[in-house]
């Protein structure tokens with residue numbers, strides 16, 4: 001989707017009409033955003049290349065200033081990396097550090113700034129475990145209640161203070177499944193984004209009755 005939206009914007013600057021667009025589209029794929037791609041396999045090729053051919057580039061530089069052109073290429077490059085990543089390269093990829101941005105977004109910069117999305121509560125739990133790489137017993141979570149509340153308050157403006165306390169209380173209650181459920185959800189987010197193998201380096205895990213920690 002992101003690729004196609006970007007391609008449409010690029011085309012919008014290159015041509016004045018659909019008729020003109022039809023004239024510049026490449027019937028034979030050359031690995032350019034303007035490849036026509038009648039055969040859907042060629043779409044994958046186009047996205048894996050994520051490039052603009054010299055002819056089309058010539059049109060584009062007349063319409064966009066250099067910073068805008070750079071931006072287009074940066075976006076294409078980030079999509080290209082994501083695309084390669086989403087495809088068969090997964091099993092060969094080495095784990096790379098996950099970072100928390102200033103907006104409290106979880107991203108893996110080396111994978112094209114791949115973002116791992118989760119709900120504020122899941123993220124609260126995850127951020128706590130990031131702070132304690134040695135791990136935390138589920139039954140000890142209650143000792144981290146204040147810290148969890150602080151983390152949650154810093155990342156979410158949703159809900160009232162009372163609701164927040166209740167959610168954190170649920171997480172800290174060892175008799176309640178809330179935390180295990182959240183950990184399962186977190187695992188799911190990583191597996192969806194990274195595939196099962198690579199995800200193992202990132203989600204919270206641990207044998208029953210042992211400390212849970214990030215990675216294995």
Ligand SMILES: [Zn+2]
Nearest residue numbers: 032034053056
């Ligand atoms: Zn082209």
